[in-house]
Amino acid sequence: MAKKLDIPNADDESLVRAAQRGAMPPYEELVHRHRDKIYARAFSMLRNEEEAMDLSQGAWVKGWQRLKQFKHNSSFTTWMTRICINLCLDFLRKRKRKQTDSLDQMEEESGGVERRMPVEEFNPTENVEREELRLQIDDAMLKLSYEHRTVLILHEFERLEYKEIAKAMHCSIGTVMSRLFYARRKLATLLISLKKERCK
Numbered sequence: 001m002a003k004k005l006d007i008p009n010a011d012d013e014s015l016v017r018a019a020q021r022g023a024m025p026p027y028e029e030l031v032h033r034h035r036d037k038i039y040a041r042a043f044s045m046l047r048n049e050e051e052a053m054d055l056s057q058g059a060w061v062k063g064w065q066r067l068k069q070f071k072h073n074s075s076f077t078t079w080m081t082r083i084c085i086n087l088c089l090d091f092l093r094k095r096k097r098k099q100t101d102s103l104d105q106m107e108e109e110s111g112g113v114e115r116r117m118p119v120e121e122f123n124p125t126e127n128v129e130r131e132e133l134r135l136q137i138d139d140a141m142l143k144l145s146y147e148h149r150t151v152l153i154l155h156e157f158e159r160l161e162y163k164e165i166a167k168a169m170h171c172s173i174g175t176v177m178s179r180l181f182y183a184r185r186k187l188a189t190l191l192i193s194l195k196k197e198r199c200k
Contacts, residue, residue, distance in 0.1 A: 006181050011077045013147050019068050027067070031060050036083050042154055043193035045088040047142060048075065055091060059084035089168055148183035155180055 005018050019027035038059055043052035056129050063080050070079055070184045119130065141149055147169075156175075165176045 013072065016067070016070065016072070016076050018071070023167060027064055029103060030076065034080065035060070038080055041081055041084050042088055043156075044141075045085070045092070051091070056084060057089050059087050062087065076183060081158065084139075085154065086168060089150065092150065093170075096146055129185055136191055136194050137187070139194055140187050144186060145182060147179050151179040152183045152187065165189060 005014060005023075005026065007015065007025055010018075010026070010029075012030065012033070013032050015026040019030065028160065035056065039052055039056040042056040042059070046052045046055065059080060062083050066083070070076070141152070144152070150169065151165060154165045155162075160168070162173045162176050166173045169176065
């Protein structure tokens, strides 16, 4: 007779394998453990509490529906985060279609930028250790466009490769490089501006 799973004390992998066999309580425990992280990722992309709550809950529903597809070649939270990110990207794309293209976007999509990128001396998303800088970056991220904010999150925080970001955002690798270049430059400019404001 199989040993009964001690749900509260089981590790994530054991819970996932039990849930993959159709048991709901282990999955509910996974939701309980990781829902805050998944919500935080949705909020970092959407910047709206209600939308982030809806999308993160939708991610858990989709996670349950696709659970048998999980191959255990990454952590469960990494897999769930990717599901959440894809849902957020789809949501933002649909919303973006309703808006007119900005001049800034047209400048990026005109191409050629990635071939003449200067060497970057300042990467504002590296080594973020102090809380004050975290808050400044959060403020600055709010001012970035959907494309810029998304490419920064996927590359700097989720550590996705260019080709993975290109696939997720339905664009070329060159466009990803271009957006990342513009996003870093804009974020650096915004951080300098915010620092000056706070020093007044």
